[in-house]
Amino acid sequence: MTGPEMVNGFTEEHLSAQPPHIRGLIDRRAKVLGPGYQLFYSNPVEVSRGSGVHLYDSGGNEYLDAYNNVVSLGHCHPAVVEAVARQLSVLTTNTRYLQEDLLDFSERLLATFPAELDRVTYTCTGSEANDLALRIARAHTGNAGIIVTRNAYHGVTAEVAAFSPSLGPTSPLGPHVRTISAPDPLRHGDSVTDMLRDEIRSVIEDLQRHGFGVCALVVDSIFSSDGVQPFPTDLLGILAAEVRTAGGVYLADEVQAGFGRTGAGWWGFGRHDVVPDLVTLGKPMGNGIPVAATVLRNEIGREFGRNVRYFNTFGGSNVPIAAASAVLDTIEREGLIDNAREIGGQLLRGFTEIVAGHSWLAEARGAGLFLGIEVTEPDSTEPDRALAQSLVDDLREHFVLVSASGPQGNVIKIRPPLVFSAADAALLLERFAAAADRRRA
Amino acid sequence: MTGPEMVNGFTEEHLSAQPPHIRGLIDRRAKVLGPGYQLFYSNPVEVSRGSGVHLYDSGGNEYLDAYNNVVSLGHCHPAVVEAVARQLSVLTTNTRYLQEDLLDFSERLLATFPAELDRVTYTCTGSEANDLALRIARAHTGNAGIIVTRNAYHGVTAEVAAFSPSLGPTSPLGPHVRTISAPDPLRHGDSVTDMLRDEIRSVIEDLQRHGFGVCALVVDSIFSSDGVQPFPTDLLGILAAEVRTAGGVYLADEVQAGFGRTGAGWWGFGRHDVVPDLVTLGKPMGNGIPVAATVLRNEIGREFGRNVRYFNTFGGSNVPIAAASAVLDTIEREGLIDNAREIGGQLLRGFTEIVAGHSWLAEARGAGLFLGIEVTEPDSTEPDRALAQSLVDDLREHFVLVSASGPQGNVIKIRPPLVFSAADAALLLERFAAAADRRRA
Numbered sequence: 001m002t003g004p005e006m007v008n009g010f011t012e013e014h015l016s017a018q019p020p021h022i023r024g025l026i027d028r029r030a031k032v033l034g035p036g037y038q039l040f041y042s043n044p045v046e047v048s049r050g051s052g053v054h055l056y057d058s059g060g061n062e063y064l065d066a067y068n069n070v071v072s073l074g075h076c077h078p079a080v081v082e083a084v085a086r087q088l089s090v091l092t093t094n095t096r097y098l099q100e101d102l103l104d105f106s107e108r109l110l111a112t113f114p115a116e117l118d119r120v121t122y123t124c125t126g127s128e129a130n131d132l133a134l135r136i137a138r139a140h141t142g143n144a145g146i147i148v149t150r151n152a153y154h155g156v157t158a159e160v161a162a163f164s165p166s167l168g169p170t171s172p173l174g175p176h177v178r179t180i181s182a183p184d185p186l187r188h189g190d191s192v193t194d195m196l197r198d199e200i201r202s203v204i205e206d207l208q209r210h211g212f213g214v215c216a217l218v219v220d221s222i223f224s225s226d227g228v229q230p231f232p233t234d235l236l237g238i239l240a241a242e243v244r245t246a247g248g249v250y251l252a253d254e255v256q257a258g259f260g261r262t263g264a265g266w267w268g269f270g271r272h273d274v275v276p277d278l279v280t281l282g283k284p285m286g287n288g289i290p291v292a293a294t295v296l297r298n299e300i301g302r303e304f305g306r307n308v309r310y311f312n313t314f315g316g317s318n319v320p321i322a323a324a325s326a327v328l329d330t331i332e333r334e335g336l337i338d339n340a341r342e343i344g345g346q347l348l349r350g351f352t353e354i355v356a357g358h359s360w361l362a363e364a365r366g367a368g369l370f371l372g373i374e375v376t377e378p379d380s381t382e383p384d385r386a387l388a389q390s391l392v393d394d395l396r397e398h399f400v401l402v403s404a405s406g407p408q409g410n411v412i413k414i415r416p417p418l419v420f421s422a423a424d425a426a427l428l429l430e431r432f433a434a435a436a437d438r439r440r441a
Numbered sequence: 442m443t444g445p446e447m448v449n450g451f452t453e454e455h456l457s458a459q460p461p462h463i464r465g466l467i468d469r470r471a472k473v474l475g476p477g478y479q480l481f482y483s484n485p486v487e488v489s490r491g492s493g494v495h496l497y498d499s500g501g502n503e504y505l506d507a508y509n510n511v512v513s514l515g516h517c518h519p520a521v522v523e524a525v526a527r528q529l530s531v532l533t534t535n536t537r538y539l540q541e542d543l544l545d546f547s548e549r550l551l552a553t554f555p556a557e558l559d560r561v562t563y564t565c566t567g568s569e570a571n572d573l574a575l576r577i578a579r580a581h582t583g584n585a586g587i588i589v590t591r592n593a594y595h596g597v598t599a600e601v602a603a604f605s606p607s608l609g610p611t612s613p614l615g616p617h618v619r620t621i622s623a624p625d626p627l628r629h630g631d632s633v634t635d636m637l638r639d640e641i642r643s644v645i646e647d648l649q650r651h652g653f654g655v656c657a658l659v660v661d662s663i664f665s666s667d668g669v670q671p672f673p674t675d676l677l678g679i680l681a682a683e684v685r686t687a688g689g690v691y692l693a694d695e696v697q698a699g700f701g702r703t704g705a706g707w708w709g710f711g712r713h714d715v716v717p718d719l720v721t722l723g724k725p726m727g728n729g730i731p732v733a734a735t736v737l738r739n740e741i742g743r744e745f746g747r748n749v750r751y752f753n754t755f756g757g758s759n760v761p762i763a764a765a766s767a768v769l770d771t772i773e774r775e776g777l778i779d780n781a782r783e784i785g786g787q788l789l790r791g792f793t794e795i796v797a798g799h800s801w802l803a804e805a806r807g808a809g810l811f812l813g814i815e816v817t818e819p820d821s822t823e824p825d826r827a828l829a830q831s832l833v834d835d836l837r838e839h840f841v842l843v844s845a846s847g848p849q850g851n852v853i854k855i856r857p858p859l860v861f862s863a864a865d866a867a868l869l870l871e872r873f874a875a876a877a878d879r880r881r882a
Contacts, residue, residue, distance in 0.1 A: 034562030035746025121475030158600035170748035305476025307611035
């Protein structure tokens with residue numbers, strides 16, 4: 001069963017090219033897994049082991065993993081393995097009992113945020129965190145309207161899928177959802193901030209005209225599925241101000257940009273010099289253990305707390321908290337935010353050089369260890385999705401894992417574990433340059 | 442901040458009676474946790490360690506845990522600790538790579554279901570599983586209407602909270618949601634099946650009249666928050682048939698009743714001799730590691746799979762699957778389904794004797810290790826919530842953990858880990874009898 005088209009998704013046309021072992025696994029998946037599952041790459045990767053920045057298949061091949069942003073500390077980081085094993089043999093239960101570890105961690109986590117963001121609720125996934133954040137925002141504002149960017153992704157609950165346009169045209173947006181452009185300075189130049197201010201004013205007016213009012217602007221602080229857009233950094237403050245004036249709140253989705261990834265402090269919104277009303281966290285928070293959270297200003301949660309109770313069986317339970325605590329420790333102890341900035345800088349310089357040598361590479365951009373490279377028609381900004389896919393597939397054949405993103409699927413998306421070293425970065429650049437050279441100049 | 446009333450929820454009126462250490466922890470919670478958090482018991486329990494059927498507080502007090510249904514194998518079962526620690530040091534990544542362990546487990550899990558239920562999608566929580574199941578059901582049926590029992594609980598996403606009436610009157614149901622009575626043979630006697638058939642016909646007609654149509658009947662197979670109602674067992678088949686005739690599907694929520702809890706096979710619906718269209722799993726699936734799933738008939742998922750992709754970062758990742766696999770193994774190896782039936786039988790006989798000795802205990806009922814005891818006005822079926830709460834609190838003071846349930850909060854809810862022994866059961870009965878004796882005859 002093949003579902004709707006996905007950037008870098010395996011499709012059945014490539015099935016016959018697979019060796020019997022891989023065909024066997026794909027066949028077994030089709031026989032047991034439910035609807036909507038998809039594999040990466042034209043030639044799917046089997047994984048059986050991970051360590052640091054590497055994944056290994058059952059044949060022992062080593063892949064340089066420049067894509068898995070969940071295992072931010074690297075695959076199988078011993079600090080997380082030990083913390084989880086220890087806690088699992090002591091206790092894991094829920095937040096309806098008093099537990100000091102939950103409080104210790106919450107206080108530490110909140111200390112990484114601006115003082116206004118002073119409360120945290122735990123969930124298991126970023127989807128749940130966004131779902132909860134929206135329920136809270138709706139109770140606070142009394143409004144329904146949601147504004148997201150045109151190819152945003154925020155999660156897969158019914159509520160959140162309805163404002164995740166990147167799920168594609170066959171996954172309908174809610175009637176209360178409006179989209180604005182994501183910033184794209186390559187194509188819009190210096191006018192992008194003015195353009196987006198006009199756009200958000202227009203959708204605000206439209207939401208009000210339809211009686212929805214404005215509940216929330218929801219933005220992933222690195223615009224990941226919009227093609228990785230780190231600039232301009234004056235934009236989010238302007239958009240947030242427009243939304244607040246209209247009675248709405250600004251929710252920063254840090255599921256991808258958070259926990260030091262952008263190399264400029266803990267949170268992606270920090271690069272933008274704006275303080276959100278709510279912030280959602282997920283993926284790297286437990287380095288692979290499911291744990292996520294909604295952070296908010298206390299006053300925003302009052303209406304919700306008065307009327308609704310929220311209990312998430314595993315959210316805030318001891319093992320996820322132990323994992324998250326080990327992640328915070330390790331990011332600090334290993335200086336991973338600085339590393340993300342430094343190695344990210346090395347990658348950006350290297351990719352910028354490679355881009356300069358190829359007419360069909362239009363731009364490299366990024367913040368910290370979250371980078372995007374535009375694959376286009378030669379000497380143009382016209383996206384070339386097929387060429388981007390061929391580059392992703394070529395790198396996979398040469399044991400480097402990256403993927404693609406953006407509304408046209410033409411932006412190579414690179415987001416390695418934060419422990420990526422200078423040598424790892426050099427290898428990634430070398431393999432990328434070689435793959436580019438195997439294409440046209 | 443105190444939220445809406447919850448059965449067996451701590452309220453601020455009991456704050457001043459707490460010792461300074463506990464007051465300090467409650468105060469810290471209020472300062473960092475988001476809206477909607479609540480504690481159990483008038484006198485909250487601090488937990489610092491768990492082992493088997495026991496929880497321990499930081500003072501070393503040992504509590505007999507007859508309530509935590511997540512740690513079905515007992516707190517800190519070594520099989521799960523080892524499986525998780527081992528897998529975490531080898532690999533944990535997502536389902537967009539090929540992985541044999543995911544397939545091995547899926548095949549084993551599906552083998553515990555009737556043959557028609559032949560596909561599984563993984564999520565992290567029961568809420569996500571129900572949320573996904575509803576999206577699938579909606580795509581399949583083309584309808585919106587949902588039917589649940591009057592005090593049902595199915596989860597906390599925006600979608601699922603809208604059909605979870607037990608969240609209370611301040612958490613509104615969706616316009617497309619209708620409720621029917623839960624079975625309550627104590628109060629409705631033999632007429633309950635006829636009564637519910639009439640009720641479901643009436644709400645089906647009403648959903649159709651409003652243009653919603655019938656999407657799904659969603660039922661927790663043990664009616665947990667409706668007060669634990671194991672009988673009659675001919676009911677679910679009749680209700681499912683009515684819903685199917687109207688074009689809807691039957692979703693069995695096994696988040697609480699599943700994985701052997703009712704002592705009659707793996708799944709609670711098995712006692713009812715009916716095969717659902719979709720089944721959701723959660724809580725005990727990983728003995729504390731967040732893992733959940735939606736199981737379904739392949740043909741039900743076709744429309745969803747054609748239009749929508751579903752990706753859950755942690756759902757089906759290796760560590761949750763390793764935990765779930767260890768749970769399946771252990772249930773089989775330790776004969777826990779048989780144990781649930783036998784020890785559940787011992788408890789039911791014991792509670793029935795205790796009930797006979799007190800005019801204000803109207804009934805003990807249960808299936809396997811899921812039991813409910815009705816606390817009422819003397820010689821009456823009129824619920825007595827305050828008395829039930831005092832019994833729960835008294836047991837907690839005597840180091841036995843249970844809670845209460847039901848639309849009136851008057852049903853003592855007992856659901857110990859499946860490894861409960863005959864001696865544990867004897868101790869629970871002894872303490873319960875003593876607590877009852879401390880009340881009126």
